[in-house]
Amino acid sequence: MSASTSTNRLxxxxxxxxxxVLLATxxxxxxxxxxxxxxxxxxxxxxxxxxxxxxxxxxxxVENYTKALTEVPLPRYMGNGLVVCxxxxxxxxxVCAPCAYALAKLHFLGxxxxxGLVLVGLLLPHQVLSLPLFILGYQxxxxxxxxxxxxxxxxxxxxxxxxxxxxxxxxxxxxxxxxLDGLSEIAIVWKIMVPMALPAVIAFSIFSVVSHWNDLFWPxxxxxxxxxxxxxxxxxxxxxxxxxxxxGPLMAASTLVVLPLLIAFLAAQKWFVEGLTGGAVK
Amino acid sequence: MSEPLSLSDTSEEEPAxxxxxxxSAASPARRRAFAEALAAWTLAGPAVFFLLVLFFLPxxxxxxxxxxxxxxxxxxxxxxxxxxxxxVFADAVFRASLLNTVVYVLIVVPGTIxxxxxxxxxxxxxxxxxxxxxxxxxxxxxxxLTAMAIAWEALLHPTIGLVNQALAGLGLPTAxxxxxxxxxxxxxxxxxxxxxxxxxxxxxLAGLKGIPQDLYDAADVxxxxxxxxxxxxxxxxxxxxxxxxxxxxxxLRAFESFDTVKVLTQGGPGHASExxxxxxxxxxxxxxxxxxxxxxxxxxxxxxxxxxxxxxxxMDRKVHYQ
Numbered sequence: 001m002s003a004s005t006s007t008n009r010l011x012x013x014x015x016x017x018x019x020x021v022l023l024a025t026x027x028x029x030x031x032x033x034x035x036x037x038x039x040x041x042x043x044x045x046x047x048x049x050x051x052x053x054x055x056x057x058x059x060x061x062v063e064n065y066t067k068a069l070t071e072v073p074l075p076r077y078m079g080n081g082l083v084v085c086x087x088x089x090x091x092x093x094x095v096c097a098p099c100a101y102a103l104a105k106l107h108f109l110g111x112x113x114x115x116g117l118v119l120v121g122l123l124l125p126h127q128v129l130s131l132p133l134f135i136l137g138y139q140x141x142x143x144x145x146x147x148x149x150x151x152x153x154x155x156x157x158x159x160x161x162x163x164x165x166x167x168x169x170x171x172x173x174x175x176x177x178x179x180l181d182g183l184s185e186i187a188i189v190w191k192i193m194v195p196m197a198l199p200a201v202i203a204f205s206i207f208s209v210v211s212h213w214n215d216l217f218w219p220x221x222x223x224x225x226x227x228x229x230x231x232x233x234x235x236x237x238x239x240x241x242x243x244x245x246x247x248g249p250l251m252a253a254s255t256l257v258v259l260p261l262l263i264a265f266l267a268a269q270k271w272f273v274e275g276l277t278g279g280a281v282k
Numbered sequence: 283m284s285e286p287l288s289l290s291d292t293s294e295e296e297p298a299x300x301x302x303x304x305x306s307a308a309s310p311a312r313r314r315a316f317a318e319a320l321a322a323w324t325l326a327g328p329a330v331f332f333l334l335v336l337f338f339l340p341x342x343x344x345x346x347x348x349x350x351x352x353x354x355x356x357x358x359x360x361x362x363x364x365x366x367x368x369x370v371f372a373d374a375v376f377r378a379s380l381l382n383t384v385v386y387v388l389i390v391v392p393g394t395i396x397x398x399x400x401x402x403x404x405x406x407x408x409x410x411x412x413x414x415x416x417x418x419x420x421x422x423x424x425x426x427l428t429a430m431a432i433a434w435e436a437l438l439h440p441t442i443g444l445v446n447q448a449l450a451g452l453g454l455p456t457a458x459x460x461x462x463x464x465x466x467x468x469x470x471x472x473x474x475x476x477x478x479x480x481x482x483x484x485x486x487l488a489g490l491k492g493i494p495q496d497l498y499d500a501a502d503v504x505x506x507x508x509x510x511x512x513x514x515x516x517x518x519x520x521x522x523x524x525x526x527x528x529x530x531x532x533x534l535r536a537f538e539s540f541d542t543v544k545v546l547t548q549g550g551p552g553h554a555s556e557x558x559x560x561x562x563x564x565x566x567x568x569x570x571x572x573x574x575x576x577x578x579x580x581x582x583x584x585x586x587x588x589x590x591x592x593x594x595x596x597m598d599r600k601v602h603y604q
Contacts (some may be wrong), residue, residue: 010408014509015379018408025401026418035444037434050440065365071398080418108319114326121337123590125538128560128583131566131576132343133478135354155332185321214426216541217559221567232428236545247436254429265424267418276424277484 023278033258040064040251047247064248065256073226074253077234078260084149084230085209091154092208093194093201100163101189105175115164121157128218134221148222149230153212159204167193206268206275210261231257307398344583347576354570359592366577376578378553379561382467383537386557390473390478390536391529397475398482398528403517405483406490407509416487420480427477431545435460463554470542470555478535482528489524493517523596530593537586558582 010018034054039047043060068074102108103115133152135157137143142151170193178188194201216232223229229237235257239250323330348366352359370376405415422430437444438459444454459469497552499514504515540559543549549556549564566575 010509015408015410018404019411022401022404022411022415025397026415029419029422029479030308031444032430032433032437032476033425035437036430041437052444052447070413095328095332097447098325101323102326106318106322106325107315108322111322114330117330117333121333123587124337124341125583125586127538127540127562127577128344128586129337129340130563131347131579134567135343136335152336155329155336157333157337160329165538177521185325189325204530210424214424214428214430216544217563220544232426232541234442235429235432250432254432257429258425260422261424261426265421266417269413269420272424273416273420273484277481277488 036251036254036258039247040255042248044246044248058063060248061252064252067249067269068252068256071249072234072238072253073232074238076227076254077229078256080146080228080234081213081230082150083146087146087150088153088212089205089208091150092156092159093204095155096159096165097194098186098189100160101162101168101185101193103164104167104170105172105193106185118157118160118164121155124157126152130218130221137222144223144225144228146228149219149228152218153208156204156208158207162200162204163197166197170196198202202271203275206272210272212275213261214275341583344576347573348580349352350573352572354572359573362573366381366573367580368524369574370577370581374557375553376561379549379556380581382553382555383557386467386471386474386539387533387536389468390539391533393471393475394478394482394532395525395529398479399486399521401479402483402486402490403513406487416480419483422477423480428545430477431473431542434542435546438469458578461551463551465546466551466555470539470546473542474536474539478532481535482532485528485531486521486522489521489528490517492524493520513531527593528548530589530596534586534589534593537582537589546590558585 038056040059041059041064042056043058043063046056046058046060099114099118103111103118120229129152134143137148137151140147140151142148174192174196175188178192183191213230214232215230216236219230219233223233226234226237235250235253238253349361349363350359351362351365401415401419405412436442438446440446440456440458440461443459445459449456457465459465493516497520498512501512501516505511536561539557539564543555543557543560544563547555549560558578559582562578564573565571565578569575
């Protein structure tokens, strides 16, 4: 609202200044992305012959990307990332939505206590829990498996919180009507509440997938086998092996790791911004 | 006489009937309440179980382990009270790590806030290209930081990096940014600002949208014609609570930075860029000094919880959850 009046008053020079500054800061922000993409297309000789040019004199993209995809198990890393993200998100929704429904729509002894637990869980940084979770994983004998990557995240206090907030906005009459139709409580969760709370589900899905696709800390602790590494861990292993001398393929691999989320973000910008900052705004 | 008394007498004469009558009066409601509670706990059951096993037991676990001399894999342990904490605070490396973390946060928070606020104000001051500018500045926040750290390393490379080339081209002194103990931590902080800028910007944009138009109209009446006047009299004061909130959220994120340190400097050179979370990781999982690592985790938790509670207080003044 404020903007409309500001816009009317923004004189042409001021408008140009606005664009100039924002284009400059935007360009600075993009430099690492551009440099990464640029190096991923250059042959080693050109990379080490320092130059400003973005576009390679000799196009070496095919070689670099082929190397990144074949000499390193990058497809495997990306597959692992996908499997882990999908598993985590699926289980989180399965576990969190019913609990959120109970907190939002049912009356029962201990509800406030349970909500308190969720809020305290929201406050705990996950890295602090890593040591006991590592020991738990060790006792269960699941370290260095997909299960190790997934189990700490099967419940998300943020997910419960977000779903509860959204479920509360759905009128009680909807729930009563569903009960009169003979739906069980669990059926109400999956057939009524979750479909109606689709915006919250999408926002949470983006939050969850982005956090776990990008997570380095826990995978570093939980798995050792290359065949189980999610993208960040895999690409770090690649960097350490190459000792920084094979920049082209390393940059190609980095580009490929960043690309899926980047494309998704550009396609659904509004949802991403909401999903990733919703926790803070709400 | 017997008729009026019958009500109280029934209890003696027909206790069974009375019991039935009362329970049948209360029963549908009570039975429904019971059924609802049962349904609620069944629905919440898995979440409750996992919250306890994956959040609350581990937190307790960290506190207990911090009081022991246990090393991962050892068969025995003994309680040594607060010795781990004494050791932690006497340790030069930990103190360096704590100091580095504070310095890092003190660079990242103001840097992020000031830049994000300026960019948000600029974006909001006009109508054109808003979502484009927002997207561009938000990009680093969701890009995989491990991969972007590798890109930053290439940028900062002492000989072939763009940064040194540009500086040399301008006739300015160059540096081996990530290997120099004077520059490693500030450079990591710059990457931190680069990453969090878009996040803070989006929060500020939301705050700017929440400022009522009336206030700008009133400022107009009062003769605040210039953009700068309106900024000073309306925008900035109204952004106060949001700013406080953004400061804490960004500070929390800065305290939890790990990826760039792990990928780019491993805390070095020396311990010049070692931060708390990296110390926690190394002590717990590389050196397997479990008790010591747990003590570091407790210190870290104390800092994060304190900041979060401050945040909750700030939020409580503005927002009330249902």
